[in-house]
Amino acid sequence: MKHLIAPSVLSADFANLQNDIQMINRSEADWFHVDIMDGVFVPNISFGFPVLKAIQKYAAKPLDVHLMIVNPDRYLSEFKNAGAGNITVHIEACDHLHRTINAIKELGCKAGVALNPHTPVTLLEDILEDIDLVCLMSVNPGFGGQKFIENTYKKIRTLRTMAYGRNDSLLIEIDGGVSTNNAMKLIQAGANVLVAGNAVFSAQDPFLEIFELKNLNPGLMGS
Ligand code: DX5
Numbered sequence: 654m655k656h657l658i659a660p661s662v663l664s665a666d667f668a669n670l671q672n673d674i675q676m677i678n679r680s681e682a683d684w685f686h687v688d689i690m691d692g693v694f695v696p697n698i699s700f701g702f703p704v705l706k707a708i709q710k711y712a713a714k715p716l717d718v719h720l721m722i723v724n725p726d727r728y729l730s731e732f733k734n735a736g737a738g739n740i741t742v743h744i745e746a747c748d749h750l751h752r753t754i755n756a757i758k759e760l761g762c763k764a765g766v767a768l769n770p771h772t773p774v775t776l777l778e779d780i781l782e783d784i785d786l787v788c789l790m791s792v793n794p795g796f797g798g799q800k801f802i803e804n805t806y807k808k809i810r811t812l813r814t815m816a817y818g819r820n821d822s823l824l825i826e827i828d829g830g831v832s833t834n835n836a837m838k839l840i841q842a843g844a845n846v847l848v849a850g851n852a853v854f855s856a857q858d859p860f861l862e863i864f865e866l867k868n869l870n871p872g873l874m875g876s
């Protein structure tokens with residue numbers, strides 16, 4: 654499959670959100686990546702349901718909701734009602750991950766598990782068949798515009814090998830510091846969903862930046 658691009662709304666212009674949403678609608682992006690931060694699991698607060706519902710109103714593509722919150726179980730159905738197509742929870746925030754994953758799937762959403770940079774992918778060994786997506790954090794979660802952590806390549810390769818023959822359609826999403834400089838290398842390692850916030854919204858032409866991330870040209874890429 655061709656890789657998917659999920660621009661992160663966190664870096665959008667919140668005073669002009671409708672503009673940025675419509676730009677993403679017109680672009681080659683596949684999903685809207687929506688970061689929910691509670692100020693407890695991560696040292697930052699982003700936004701909640703009123704903003705999410707406003708995004709849902711205009712977004713013409715699936716919402717990929719990344720929950721950086723403690724106790725996500727409490728809010729799963731509310732996120733579904735606010736338009737989530739995918740719901741990703743952090744393994745570090747879930748005591749009963751299997752139960753949480755099942756609850757997400759029962760709502761009719763794709764179930765994702767996010768791992769912080771220090772969390773080994775081998776912790777997914779006994780839940781690999783049950784999940785649709787793994788979000789590998791390639792920065793410490795909480796903020797956009799941080800530097801990509803190089804150890805992520807190793808994690809992608811290990812996870813892709815683990816999933817081989819067990820969950821071949823597993824989506825491996827990379828979140829943090831993704832740009833046209835590392836996108837090709839991430840895909841080659843086995844990733845198939847790229848989140849990009851800063852790279853898209855700080856570009857002179859965000860629409861073109863999405864096009865370039867989607868249509869990677871090996872001749873023009875960095876390593
Ligand atoms: C970080 C968020 C990311 C963030 C990525 O905690 O989960 O989705 O928006 O932003 P960039 O692409 O700017 O690193």
Ligand code: ZN
Pocket residue numbers: 661686687688719828848
């Ligand atoms: Zn995210």
